């Protein structure tokens with residue numbers, strides 16, 4: 432599925448709006464925080480120190496949410512570094528296997544081309560891989576326990592590109608979801624923000640690659656990330 436230029440514009444615009452709203456909310460939060468600090472001795476003197484504590488921790492929570500949101504909706508310029516795709520996958524597995532285990536999902540990987548390297552912003556590409564693996568876990572969990580959850584990752588050269596395939600046997604997607612999954616803020620989850628895949632899409636495009644999806648409702652989903660290999664010292 433190709434995202435159109437229009438969707439890219441929409442994403443860029445939403446990113447800007449989000450950043451300015453976040454900024455505008457942070458300023459009043461900072462002054463609320465300051466005034467609560469000033470009121471603190473008074474609240475303590477009337478035995479209401481608990482109120483001050485709750486207000487402060489809720490303000491901090493709001494600030495954290497804004498910070499996280501800004502971080503995820505606005506990937507910074509890539510800082511490229513040469514790395515084997517295999518080690519990106521191994522690190523992703525390390526970061527996700529305990530959560531997968533807890534959720535009863537098995538993580539498998541197969542590296543067909545261990546030497547294939549890419550020149551990428553490692554942090555950004557790891558974020559993409561984590562997003563996709565976490566979505567796979569969610570899809571398996573919401574498919575119920577009728578089967579053993581399996582997430583299979585593979586790395587191989589496909590044509591001129593390095594291909595990373597991430598396949599799950601989760602609940603799959605219907606056509607309507609497939610048509611919108613890269614849209615910013617599109618989510619089918621109660622606690623989702625719908626940013627993971629739109630941000631991932633943008634990161635991969637910024638690296639000269641593409642993401643494709645193949646999904647069967649009730650059967651599972653496969654995400655394929657294509658990245659241009661770094662040929663320098665191959």
Ligand code: ADP
Pocket residue numbers: 562566567570599601602603604608612617618619620622623624625626627628629652
């Ligand atoms: P979020 O995870 O917050 O919903 P994403 O952008 O990561 O945001 O995903 C958007 C939507 O795409 C999800 O809500 C879900 O409906 C669908 N989706 C993504 N990955 C999968 C998957 N592996 N299997 C089934 N549905 C998926």
